[in-house]
Amino acid sequence: KQEVTQIPAALSVPEGENLVLNCSFTDSAIYNLQWFRQDPGKGLTSLLLIQSSQREQTSGRLNASLDKSSGRSTLYIAASQPGDSATYLCAVSSNDYKLSFGAGTTVTVRA
Amino acid sequence: GAGVSQSPSNKVTEKGKDVELRCDPISGHTALYWYRQRLGQGLEFLIYFQGNSAPDKSGLPSDRFSAERTGESVSTLTIQRTQQEDSAVYLCASSLVMAGNYGYTFGSGTRLTVV
Numbered sequence A: 001k002q003e004v005t006q007i008p009a010a011l012s013v014p015e016g017e018n019l020v021l022n023c024s025f026t027d028s029a030i031y032n033l034q035w036f037r038q039d040p041g042k043g044l045t046s047l048l049l050i051q052s053s054q055r056e057q058t059s060g061r062l063n064a065s066l067d068k069s070s071g072r073s074t075l076y077i078a079a080s081q082p083g084d085s086a087t088y089l090c091a092v093s094s095n096d097y098k099l100s101f102g103a104g105t106t107v108t109v110r111a
Numbered sequence B: 001g002a003g004v005s006q007s008p009s010n011k012v013t014e015k016g017k018d019v020e021l022r023c024d025p026i027s028g029h030t031a032l033y034w035y036r037q038r039l040g041q042g043l044e045f046l047i048y049f050q051g052n053s054a055p056d057k058s059g060l061p062s063d064r065f066s067a068e069r070t071g072e073s074v075s076t077l078t079i080q081r082t083q084q085e086d087s088a089v090y091l092c093a094s095s096l097v098m099a100g101n102y103g104y105t106f107g108s109g110t111r112l113t114v115v
Helices: none
Strands: A004-007 A010-014 A019-025 A030-038 A044-051 A056-059 A062-067 A072-077 A086-094 A099-101 A105-110 B005-007 B010-013 B019-024 B031-037 B043-050 B065-069 B075-079 B088-095 B110-114
Touching: A004 A086, A010 A019, A019 A030, A019 A086, A019 A105, A030 A062, A030 A072, A044 A056, A044 A062, A044 A072, A072 A086, A099 B031, A099 B043, B005 B088, B010 B019, B019 B088, B019 B110, B031 B075, B043 B065, B043 B075, B075 B088
Parallel strands: A010 A105, B010 B110
Antiparallel strands: A004 A019, A019 A072, A030 A044, A030 A086, A056 A062, A062 A072, A086 A099, A086 A105, B005 B019, B019 B075, B031 B043, B031 B088, B065 B075, B088 B110
C-alpha cells in the first residue's frame, strides 16, 4: 500500500521568504505525482503535475522536483506572498490509478 | 462545462436520512473518482469509474455507500441511513483516459453535515 508523508505539517514564514515543502512516498512504482493547493472550505486546485519520467516541473514561482528512486518530491515556492497561504497536498498516482494523498502542509505567509 | 461541477455545495441532513450527491465531470473525461475528506484529515479514496468498465469500489466504507455512473457522464454518490461519522467534504475528480498521463481535475466538493 502506498504511503505518502508530508513534512512539515505546518509552516509559517514572513512575506518574501522562499518556501520548501517536502513529500515522500513508499512505493516508487508511480505514474505521476501531483501537487495541489486547498483553500479553507474549498476543493483542490492542481498546481503541478510531474510524470514519472520527469525530474521537475515549473510554473511561475512554483517549482517541483521528483526523485522517484528515493521516493521524494519537493515543492519550492519563491518569494512567498500572503496569497500563498493555504494547505498544499501531494498526491501520487500508482499502478492502479488511485491517488494516494499526504495529509498536507498548511502554510501561513505573514505580511 | 469548463470544470468538474458538484452539487449541492452544502448539505445538512438528519441522522438516518438518505442523501444523494452529484458530480458532472469535464466533457470527454472517461475516468471519474470520488474521495472523502474528513475535517483535518487527508483525502480517502472511495470509488473509481473508467468508461464502461466495472467500477473499483474498494474504498467504499460500508454498504450504506453506493455510486452510479452512466457511461462517461454524471455520477451520483448515495449514502443511505446517514450517520454522524459520514460528515465530511465529498470531492469528485475526473481525468482523461489514463490519469497517469494527464492528471486529475477536482470539483469544489459537497460539504455534508449529519446532525
